[in-house]
Amino acid sequence: MPRKRYAEDLSVEELRLLLIEKQRARRQKRLEHFRRSGRLVVVDDHPTQPPLETLASRPLSEETPPATANPKHTRLDRLLLAIEILAVLGLAFVLLNGFTLIRDLNREVVAMINQPTLTPTPAITAIVLPGGHTPPNSPGGPRPNDAEIPEHLRPVMLSLPELPTPTPSVEQAIRIQIPAIKVDAPVVQGDGWEQLKKGVGQRLGTPNPGQRGNIVLSAHNDIFGEIFRDLDKLKPGDQVILYSNQRAYVYIVQQTQIVEPTRVEVMAPTQEPIVTLISCYPYMVDNQRIVVTARLQE
Incomplete structure (x- = not known):
């Protein structure tokens, strides 16, 4: 009886034939199965079948030819x-x-952050300093001196908006005292011709006493009481006292300067609390201005 052979006992060729x-x-x-079910029509009852040896001689890779790739x-x-x-490149x-x-x-943001803070230019609210008038001994007597306004700026002067008079408040200045030159006068809102007949006029839009900013006060030196006649006698360290209905505020004189009537920058807003006193100069001539600056005493 022949010995039963297992797969491991067969050679590669024998396994292939099997x-x-x-x-x-x-x-x-x-x-x-297809013939019995009628699904296969027999054309040749004896199809030519290649011998087993011929099949065995072919490589396994040739038994099933690779499918030809579709060009489409x-x-x-x-x-x-x-x-x-x-798509990847995009x-x-x-x-x-x-x-x-x-x-x-990011660079633009950093550049904007590092830019220096710009100081805004205040809007033009005046062409000349307040209080200008002709001397009392001039022909026709004292009157507003329109000749101080440069001719090319007169149309601008007429177009300047009029600020509304502020609503009365307990914080508004109501009186000014300057002990060194014996000034004690009421303060009114506005520095026009009619307001300065009543006392010292505060320029509209400037802050109240004690607040940060530039309080601009004007008065005449040779008419309507000559309130600011002796401003040129003030020295650094002298006191300017402003009163509201609540309290008194003491300002200390810092400097005095004589300027042309067109030097309106002395009325510009400031970050520190100061008061600016303005009057015509010199006495009975009135073709310039005297400007005294005082800072709030801490």
Whole structure:
């Protein structure tokens, strides 16, 4: 009785022949099944079947020839690959552009932050300093001196808006005292011709006593009481006392200067609390202005 052989006992060639034989048996079985069911029409009852040795002599790779690639599928695959590559390149471009944009924005923000703080230029509210008038001994007597206004600025003077008179408040200045030159006078709102007939006029839009900013006060030196006649006698350290309905505020004189009537920058707003006193100068000539600046005493 021949010995039973196992798969590990067979050579490679024998295993190959055995595999081919099994494949042929399965194929024959399927063909018989198709014949019995009528699904197969027999053309040749004795089909030429290559001998087992011939099949065995073929390499396994030749038994099932590789499927030929469809040219249409190849072109489509190449097109899709090209689209994917373009999409990746586009995404890379968008990301790079986004990083560049963010970097530029950051630089602009840093540049804006590091810019020096600009001091706003105050709007033009006057062409000449207040209180200007002709001397009392001039022909026709004292009157507003329109000749002080440069001719080319007179249309601008007429177009300047009139500020409304502020609503009365307990914080407004109501009186001024300057002990060194014996001044004790009421303070009214406004520094026009009519207001300065009543006392010392506070320029509209300037702050109340004690507040941060430049309080501008004007009065005449040779008419309507000659309240500010002796401003030129004030020295640094002298007191200017402003009263409201609540309390008194003491300002200390810092400097005195003689300027042209067009030096309106002396009325510009300030960050520190000061008071600016203005009057015509010199006495009975009135072609300039005397300006005294005093700072709030802490």
